[in-house]
Structure formats: structure tokens, C-alpha cells
Amino acid sequence: xxxxxxxxxxxxxxxxxxxxxxxxxxxxxxxxxxxxxxxxxxxxxxxxxxxxxxxxxxxxxxxxxxxxxxxxxxxxxxxxxxxxxxxxxxxxxxxxxxxxxxxxxxxxxxxxxxxxxxxxxxxxxxxxxxxxxxxxxxxxxxxxxxxxxxxxxxxxxxxxxxxxxxxxxxxxxxxxxxxxxxxxxxxxxxxxxxxxxxxxxxxxxxxxxxxxxxxxxxxxxxxxxxxxxxxxxxxxxxxxxxxxxxxxxxxxxxxxxxxxxxxxxxxxxxxxxxxxxxxxxxxxxxxxxxxxxxxxxxxxxxxxxxxxxxxxxxxxxxxxxx
Amino acid sequence: xxxxxxxxxxxxxxxxxxxxxxxxxxxxxxxxxxxxxxxxxxxxxxxxxxxxxxxxxxxxxxxxxxxxxxxxxxxxxxxxxxxxxxxxxxxxxxxxxxxxxxxxxxxxxxxxxxxxxxxxxxxxxxxxxxxxxxxxxxxxxxxxxxxxxxxxxxxxxxxxxxxxxxxxxxxxxxxxxxxxxxxxxxxxxxxxxxxxxxxxxxxxxxxxxxxxxxxxxxxxxxxxxxxxxxxxxxxxxxxxxxxxxxxxxxxxxxxxxxxxxxxxxxxxxxxxxxxxxxxxxxxxxxxxx
Numbered sequence: 001x002x003x004x005x006x007x008x009x010x011x012x013x014x015x016x017x018x019x020x021x022x023x024x025x026x027x028x029x030x031x032x033x034x035x036x037x038x039x040x041x042x043x044x045x046x047x048x049x050x051x052x053x054x055x056x057x058x059x060x061x062x063x064x065x066x067x068x069x070x071x072x073x074x075x076x077x078x079x080x081x082x083x084x085x086x087x088x089x090x091x092x093x094x095x096x097x098x099x100x101x102x103x104x105x106x107x108x109x110x111x112x113x114x115x116x117x118x119x120x121x122x123x124x125x126x127x128x129x130x131x132x133x134x135x136x137x138x139x140x141x142x143x144x145x146x147x148x149x150x151x152x153x154x155x156x157x158x159x160x161x162x163x164x165x166x167x168x169x170x171x172x173x174x175x176x177x178x179x180x181x182x183x184x185x186x187x188x189x190x191x192x193x194x195x196x197x198x199x200x201x202x203x204x205x206x207x208x209x210x211x212x213x214x215x216x217x218x219x220x221x222x223x224x225x226x227x228x229x230x231x232x233x234x235x236x237x238x239x240x241x242x243x244x245x246x247x248x249x250x251x252x253x254x255x256x257x258x259x260x261x262x263x264x265x266x267x268x269x270x271x272x273x274x275x276x277x278x279x280x281x282x283x284x285x286x287x288x289x290x291x292x293x294x295x296x297x298x299x300x301x302x303x304x305x306x307x308x309x310x311x312x313x314x315x316x317x318x319x320x321x322x
Numbered sequence: 323x324x325x326x327x328x329x330x331x332x333x334x335x336x337x338x339x340x341x342x343x344x345x346x347x348x349x350x351x352x353x354x355x356x357x358x359x360x361x362x363x364x365x366x367x368x369x370x371x372x373x374x375x376x377x378x379x380x381x382x383x384x385x386x387x388x389x390x391x392x393x394x395x396x397x398x399x400x401x402x403x404x405x406x407x408x409x410x411x412x413x414x415x416x417x418x419x420x421x422x423x424x425x426x427x428x429x430x431x432x433x434x435x436x437x438x439x440x441x442x443x444x445x446x447x448x449x450x451x452x453x454x455x456x457x458x459x460x461x462x463x464x465x466x467x468x469x470x471x472x473x474x475x476x477x478x479x480x481x482x483x484x485x486x487x488x489x490x491x492x493x494x495x496x497x498x499x500x501x502x503x504x505x506x507x508x509x510x511x512x513x514x515x516x517x518x519x520x521x522x523x524x525x526x527x528x529x530x531x532x533x534x535x536x537x538x539x540x541x542x543x544x545x546x547x548x549x550x551x552x553x554x555x556x557x558x559x560x561x562x563x564x565x566x567x568x569x570x571x572x573x574x575x576x577x578x579x580x581x582x583x584x585x586x587x588x589x590x591x592x593x594x595x596x597x598x599x600x601x602x603x604x605x606x607x608x609x610x611x
Contacts, residue, residue, distance in 0.1 A: 053416070053417070100596075100600060103599075103600060103603055104599060104603035104604075105603075107360070107416075107559060108555075108559075108599060108603045108604060108605075108608075111551065111555045111599065112596070112599050112603075114551065115552075115555070115592050115595045115596050115599065116596070118548065118552075118592045119589060119592040119593065119596065121588075122588035122589040122591075122592055123589060125588060126585050126586065126588065126589065238544075238548060239544065242362065242420075242424055245420065246420075246421055246424060249417050249420075249421055250421075253417075279432050279435070279436055280432075281428045281429075281431060281432040282428070282429050282432035282433060282436070284425075284428055285424075285425040285426065285427070285428030285429035285430075285432065286425065286429060287425075288421050288422070288424065288425035288428070289407065289421075289422050289425040289426070289429075291421070292411070292414075292418045292421045292422045292425070293407070293410060293411075293422075296414065296418065
């Protein structure tokens with residue numbers, strides 16, 4: 001086995017036994033981390049593989065969070081059904097969003113995604129009957145079922161649900177980026193005009209990747225609202241879009257794993273700093289600036305060079321699906 | 323209040339709002355035009371302007387001194403940031419700037435909290451500008467009229483500088499083709515530093531001017547940066563006239579939207595922006611993206 005595979009297996013094993021050894025507050029942190037990791041990974045499909053820089057990925061997260069919250073509060077759906085339904089619904093909506101946003105390219109694309117996210121933010125604020133307005137949705141239950149299956153309603157059970165979603169999504173995303181579809185996405189990233197002239201309808205591919213990325217992003221959001229027990233407009237605030245983009249880049253874009261590490265780094269740093277100092281954001285900002293200046297390849301790039309495998313990010317991502 | 327007077331009153335409000343938005347947007351668009359970067363810290367520098375202005379007003383007792391000095395202070399800080407950090411990144415992708423300016427926004431925001439505390443701070447308008455004057459038998463706040471006219475004065479000044487001076491020529495040329503300007507023997511890096519500093523200074527000018535109206539508070543930055551983005555996107559990234567049109571449009575949509583349909587006002591602004599982008603993806607006066 002390659003060292004990377006061994007490390008991967010070890011990491012998964014560690015995540016699986018974590019509930020046995022970690023105290024409760026650490027498990028809460030770890031669950032949130034798994035959810036944020038999934039969110040960041042979903043954005044990597046757009047940013048890292050297709051060079052579609054989204055400034056509005058909270059749209060996916062917030063839609064998922066509000067939808068699953070709404071389903072759990074207003075219908076009899078069991079937790080897992082509500083979560084999956086929210087992700088699927090957002091994925092379908094995102095076809096429309098993707099259709100409009102891909103009218104533009106480059107910076108304008110980023111700005112269109114931001115505009116959509118802000119529009120949703122405004123709607124969430126004002127459509128009180130559905131979204132609860134500025135109070136948001138509170139008291140979202142983790143309803144058991146179907147068939148009396150209630151493992152996921154407990155704190156530990158919910159952690160396993162989130163972890164399962166992350167691992168499942170990772171495998172799906174990896175299969176996607178290693179497929180011929182993924183090859184076209186990388187073609188768009190490297191040279192869209194060339195890919196177009198090879199006969200691929202690049203716009204359709206871009207719309208598809210937006211829809212898929214939104215669906216996975218919504219899955220993360222859909223997990224967050226029953227995890228926290230609430231959904232509010234914070235989950236649609238543009239600052240979170242900026243943060244998740246930074247998680248992707250700090251972790252290492254175009255690697256799927258990198259953004260998960262980026263999310264972990266982001267959360268742990270925030271947690272650690274905020275327990276030492278009131279002014280954590282100050283150091284936080286300095287760390288980011290340092291990263292851009294001294295570690296442009298991100299955490300994953302750093303890790304790779306430590307392990308002496310200094311090939312560029314492309315090779316790994318494109319690489320052999322072995 | 324008569325219909326006409328009401329309309330006039332709201333228009334003055336909208337124009338004063340437009341002036342503040344213009345100070346924000348024009349800096350952002352100039353910076354984008356020259357450097358092709360989106361300055362995420364723009365809203366925070368606007369906020370910094372308000373807080374620095376507060377301190378200067380308290381130290382000197384004069385709003386006018388603050389109005390001149392605060393933009394200079396913030397502009398110099400922006401200049402230093404460009405010199406020591408941004409300059410190392412011109413060969414890198416747009417990502418890098420996004421992260422670095424996001425980092426700057428965090429650092430500055432927190433530094434403001436450390437220096438001035440978490441409370442909103444009152445900045446009094448100078449006596450000459452407080453109070454109201456009567457037009458058509460209706461009261462108009464003098465400060466808002468002052469804001470609106472200062473917006474017009476600054477807009478004309480920037481326009482004249484861009485069109486008539488050598489500096490303006492260099493700025494326009496660099497935004498069209500930096501390499502060519504460099505080849506002609508101009509220190510393009512100097513132009514970049516200068517424009518970044520000026521852009522930050524303009525944001526701070528907006529912040530000082532906004533302070534008597536809304537107090538200097540930590541909520542300022544987030545609203546300001548998003549408004550600035552919207553203006554620049556509507557007008558077209560890098561277009562001076564676009565940022566002016568964007569600021570006026572957004573201000574009127576905000577003020578009249580808030581008056582007639584308070585529930586929908588927030589959504590209106592983004593709907594306008596979406597419509598513009600769908601019809602013209604590069605913005606009203608921007609190049610096709």
C-alpha cells in the first residue's frame with residue numbers, strides 16, 4: 001500500500017473510534033468540523049477542478065440548512081430523509097442558478113454567485129412565514145426513523161451520520177473528478193476555449209458542476225441545522241462564503257482532501273485562538289496573510305512536500321484512479 | 323407634507339447616500355481597474371476612516387481637520403500594505419489577493435476593536451452643518467445637503483484628475499495595458515501603490531463623512547463592503563463613470579425602496595444587480611467579461 005493510503009485508513013479509523021475516547025465538547029467540535037469539511041470539499045469541485053470561483057457558496061449551505069429545518073419542523077420526515085431531500089432540492093434549484101451564473105465568466109461569475117447568495121439572504125430575512133425572519137428556525141428536531149431506526153438522533157449517532165455523509169460524498173466526488181466528466185472539467189479549468197473547440201458544450205458542464213457542488217454543499221447545510229437545532233440568516237451571510245473559499249485555498253484547492261483539512265485548520269485555529277485571546281481574529285488574519293505569502297500550495301501542498309512527493313497538485317488530482 | 327416636498331426630501335436623502343456609496347465604490351473600482359484585484363478590506367477601511375475621524379475630532383475639536391487627516395492616515399496605511407504585501411503577489415492568481423485582503427479585513431477590524439473598544443461612537447457634525455434649512459416650507463437636514471454636494475464636488479474632481487492630469491493619464495493607461503506603460507518607462511508599481519492608497523483614502527473619506535450620520539460602529543464594515551461590491555458590479559468593474567451611476571442607482575433603490583416597500587427593499591438592490599448582470603454580464607459600463 002502507498003503511504004497515502006495507509007494514512008487515509010488510519011485517519012478514518014481514528015475518526016471512527018473518536019466518540020469512544022473524546023469528551024462530549026470535543027465531539028461537538030468534531031461533528032461541526034466534519035460538516036464544514038464537507039461544505040469546503042463541495043466548493044472544491046467548482047474552485048479547484050473547474051476554476052469557477054464562487055463568492056456565494058453559502059447559498060448552497062443556507063438553502064440546505066433552511067430546507068432540512070423546514071422539513072423537520074413542518075413534515076413528518078425522518079432526519080435522514082429530510083437531509084437528503086434538502087440536498088436534492090438544492091441541487092435541482094442550482095441548475096437554474098448555474099444557468100444564469102454561467103452567462104458570465106471570471107470575476108462576473110463570482111459576483112453573480114454572490115448576488116444570488118445575497119438575494120437568498122434578503123429573502124430569508126423577510127419571508128418570515130417560512131424562514132422565521134431574523135429569528136430563524138429554532139427547535140429543529142432530529143426525528144428518528146424510518147422503520148423505528150433511531151441511531152442518528154443521539155449526539156454520537158449524529159456524528160456517525162455526518163461522518164458517513166462526508167466519506168460517501170468524498171468517494172462520489174473522487175469518482176466524479178476521475179471520470180471523463182472530470183477530465184472535461186479540468187479541460188475547462190486549463191483552457192475553456194480549447195475544450196469548447198474540441199466539441200464539448202462547456203456551458204452545460206459548468207452548469208452540471210454547479211448543481212453537483214450545490215447539492216453537496218446543501219448536504220452539509222442540511223446536516224448543520226439539525227446538528228445545531230436552528231437555522232438562521234448567519235448561515236446565508238456572505239462572510240461565510242469568504243471563509244469557505246479560504247478553507248479551500250488554505251487547505252489546497254483541486255485535491256478534495258485539502259479543503260477538508262483547510263476546514264479543520266480554520267475551525268481549530270479559531271477555537272484555540274479564541275480560548276487564549278479576545279483578539280483572536282487579529283492573529284487569524286495574520287495567519288492567512290502568512291499562508292498566502294509563504295505556503296501558496298496550502299496545507300495539502302505542504303504535507304506533500306514533507307512526504308517528499310513534490311509533484312504538482314495536478315498529477316495527484318488527474319492521476320491514476322488506483 | 324406635500325407630495326413634491328416628500329419626493330424632494332427623499333431625493334436629498336438618496337443623493338447623500340449616493341455620495342457615501344460613491345466614495346466607497348470609486349476606490350474599489352479604481353483599484354480593480356489598475357490591479358485587477360478585489361479588495362475585500364474596503365469596508366473595513368471605510369470603518370477605520372470613521373474611527374480615526376472620531377479620534378481626530380476629539381483631539382483637535384475640529385471635524386474639518388478630521389475630514390482631511392483621516393483619509394490621509396488610512397491612505398498611507400493602504401500604501402504600506404501595497405508596498406509590503408500586495409506587491410509580492412502580482413505574479414500570482416486572483417485567489418491570493420482575495421485571501422490577503424480578507425486577512426487584512428480581519429486584522430484591521432480586530433485592531434479597531436482593541437483600540438477603540440466595541441461600542442458605537444458618536445461623532446458630532448460641525449455646528450455649521452447641524453440643523454435644518456427650509457425649502458418649500460419643508461425642513462431639510464443641512465448635513466445631508468452637505469453630503470450630497472460633497473459627493474458631486476469629489477466626483478467632478480476625480481473625473482477632472484482622470485481626464486486632465488498626467489496622473490490620470492497614467493492611471494487610465496495602466497488599467498488598459500500595464501505592460502505597455504511599463505515598457506514606455508513608467509514605474510507601474512508606483513502607480514499601483516498610489517492608486518491603492520488613494521482608493522483606501524477615498525473609502526476612509528466616506529467613513530468620516532458617514533460617522534455623524536450613523537455613528538462609528540463595528541457593523542459598518544460588512545454593509546459597506548457588500549454595498550461597494552454591488553455598486554461596482556452594476557457599474558462595471560474598473561469604470562469610473564460606472565461606479566458613479568451604480569452609486570446613484572443603488573442609493574435611490576435603497577432609499578425609495580425603504581420608504582415605499584420596506585419589506586422588499588433589501589431584495590430590490592440584489593434584483594437590480596442580477597438584472598444588470600444578466601443583460602450585461604460585465605456591468606453597465608464594463609468591458610464584456
